Amino acid sequence: MKQRSSSSTAPPLHSNSNSSSSKWLLLISILIYLLSIAIYIHPLTLSPTPANNASTNQNKSSQKWTLITNPKPQLDEAHIMTPDNHDIHPPSSTTAEQHQWMEAWRNDYWGRPLHGESSHKSWRPISVWSFRFLKGQTTLCRIIFGLLGRVIGSLVEGVLKFVGIKCDSTIIMNGRQSIFQREELVLTSELFIHRFVNVLIHVALVQLVGVVAQLLFATTAAGENTTNNQRQQRLQRYTQYVAQILFALHPTHVEAVANVANRPHLLALLFNVTIVDPNIPFLAVGVLGAAGLLSAETGIFQYPAIVLMMTAIQYRRELALSMEEGENVQEDELSPSQEENAESEEQSSPPSSLSLLLKAFFTLLPRYILLVMTSVSYLLYRYTNGSLNIPDGLIRPAENPFYNKIDNGEWTYQHRIINYSYVLSLHIMKSFGVEIIGFSHEYGFDCIPEIKLPILQQTSSTSWAMDLRLLLPLSLVVFFVGLVAWAWYGWNGRHHVNDASESKKQLATQQHDRVQRLLLLLTFFAWLATLFPIAGFLKVGTFVADRLVVASTFGTCIFAGRLIALLLTIDDGDDSSDDEHRPTLAIRPKTIIKHTILLYLLTNHLAKQTHNRSSEWMDEFSLMTSSLKSCPRSIKSNLEASKLYSGLVPQMFDLDKALALIGNAQSIDPTYCDVHMQYAHVYFQQEKLIPFEKELVEALLCPFTMGQAMTNWNRYWQVMLSGGDSVANGRYTKYMQRLQGEIKKAEKADAMKAKKDSGRDEILY
Secondary structure (H helix, E strand, O other): OOOOOOOOOOOOOOOOOOHHHHHHHHHHHHHHHHHHHHHHHHHHHEEOOOOOHHHHHHOOOOOOOEEOOOOOOOOOHHHHHOOOOOOOOOOOOOOHHHOOOOHHHHEOOOOOEOOOOOOOOOOOHHHHHHHHHOOOOOHHHHHHHHHHHHHHHHHHHHHHHHOOOOOOOOEEEOOEEEOOOOHHHHOOOHHHHHHHHHHHHHHHHHHHHHHHHHHHOOOOOOOOOOHHHHHHHHHHHHHHHHHHHHHHOOHHHHHHHHOHHHHHHHHHHHHHHOOOOOOOOHHHHHHHHHHHHHHOHHHHHHHHHHHHHHHHHHHHHHHHHHHHHHHHHHHHOOOOOHHHHHHHHHHOOOOOHHHHHHHHHHHHHHHHHHHHHHHHHHHHHHHHOOOOOOOHHHOOOOOOOOOOOOOOOOOOHHHHHHHHHHHHHHHHHHHOOOOOOOOOOOEOOOOOOOOOOOOEEEOOOOOEEEOHHHHHHHHHHHHHHHHHHHHHHOOOOOOOOOOHHHHHHHHHHHHHHHHHHHHHHHHHHHHHHHHHHHOOOOOOOOOEOHHHHHHHHHHHHHHHHHHHHHHHOHHHHHOOHHHHHOOOOOOOHHHHHHHHHHHHHHHHHHHHHHHHHHHHOOOHHHHHHHHHHHOOOOHHHHHHHHHHHHHHOHHHOOHHHHHHHHHHHHHHOOOOOOHHHHHHHHHHHOOOHHHHHHHHHHHHOOOOOHHHHHHHHHHHHHHHHHHOOHHHHHHHHHHHHHHHHHHHHHHHHHHHHHHHHHHHHHHHO
């Protein structure tokens, strides 16, 4: 009789493989690790930079890849790098004591007081501190980061040349060629260090994807040397590696990795997924969970996915433990007698799925309570300091064109549901790695036109048409219904078994499989539910954005990795019985070649998208061009592109083209008042002073350009009126009369609104 195991812990997630397999597994892990670094470091260090004067002069025709020695901040990166943001860049040492690092606790992400009307209420103190304390203040740190970036970028370039992809490593500085040994190339900039840190955070997430995939799909087959167990271990490894590759190459991550201002979305996900493992110390769950919330406000929408994933992992562990204990009981109580044999088989039947689920629930109950208390405390604190809602005036139709349609009486709730179902579907497809519209840093008005009602529009007396975009959400609904059916019924139906004991075991196994499928499905849906902020229920300033998809891809990559792993190992069931004598995880060479080719075909497209998109984020011209290509009717993209031709990029100076782009923006939305400041800028350079003055007046009346316009207004008229020109003085008087009239109208409207609000308060209270 065999001795019963004394272990009371869950069985190991995988058995020890032979030394050859271990070496291969280690090599694969290292290659994935290097891939997740190289896919970003190469474009971050060597990218075409058309907006760089020296680069364009040297490589005007070919747009070759050149070393980026002094990267420029793109879009919101300017808010991170500006010295005016004292939460990140403290003032000089003489006044540093007046602005302590804890000011980030009371300010929003952009350094404005949370209680201020101009604050976007983005409370992310840990993300701010990561910029403040991880920016390479010392020369040695900058040299180390510079060397690492340069070496990795050069190695990747060598690999690209080896496989036939041409790129030029000529280094351009000050309009002339230089060599790698120049001190200026080694001493990298602070912005590059911030980007490098983003890459390292993303690499850590890639590793966590593999860890969580192993936990979520741990082997449950009893016995370490059985064929079934070996196949489960092989499937588990395939799931881990494929999920890691998909996550490392996911193109929607580029906006969060290449642009340092989007680091909060990476940090929140990093802290939150670390607590998925039920073996993480209890105190660490509270600390890391709170850190995730303090990194980005979207972190709270990841909590349901974390809880469900934690539950699925714990249930699988309880099931594996019960199966191991049942195997040990069966071995211990085995006797020659048929009656004792039958009795032992009955005793070794696994516990019910409900009992295991309750056991997993009560095991994790303290962690559930801790996460609920953490999230409630977070929401209460934000409610008390008035940082839960974004002021209406800061949400602009140019950036989120659908947010106030109902408030303005333009939409019914049916309009809102239909249009936001399409917007949500776009994000879900992004999470699946499918880009419907195209990559853009800004999807605003009128990049995605609204879907009109009724759904069927009569185009003529005999024909009708429907907006085909509605097929996307309908297709996803059908897909999700199919997933629900699979979770309940599985792939295979019930098989009748005559033996009563075997039938009982089969029924118990089917119940356990069903519970696992339902837990996995709920986990998958919970990760997609991290897209809730852009589903149309909350007031947010973002319309469509890749950075908001990052969290959902953590789940979709794991489940897609599992599906692909099943397809890759589908021939395991056809293997001969000789497989039982093969080492664990051993794979035939022809299988390795076949799987390598399939993975290459699968990931090659993703890798190209991620690599090219990362290079576009290194240069404002490439970024704006790609945005206009995807969204030619985006008013904000047209306006931003016009600035490139009006002096922002000197070598592309073309005022006629700038005017054409401003005209496009104004024709799309005549109420978009930002265009007047840009019109004034162009007209002044063309020395068309009368049009300049008129547009500057309109810019003064626009609340979003008022500050800059006022500065230019005072400087201009101080010069114009100093000469005593009566004609100029007459124009100035006329303009001032109009401005004063508009001010009086605004004051009257504000007074009426205040009176109306006061009357509403009296009725309510």
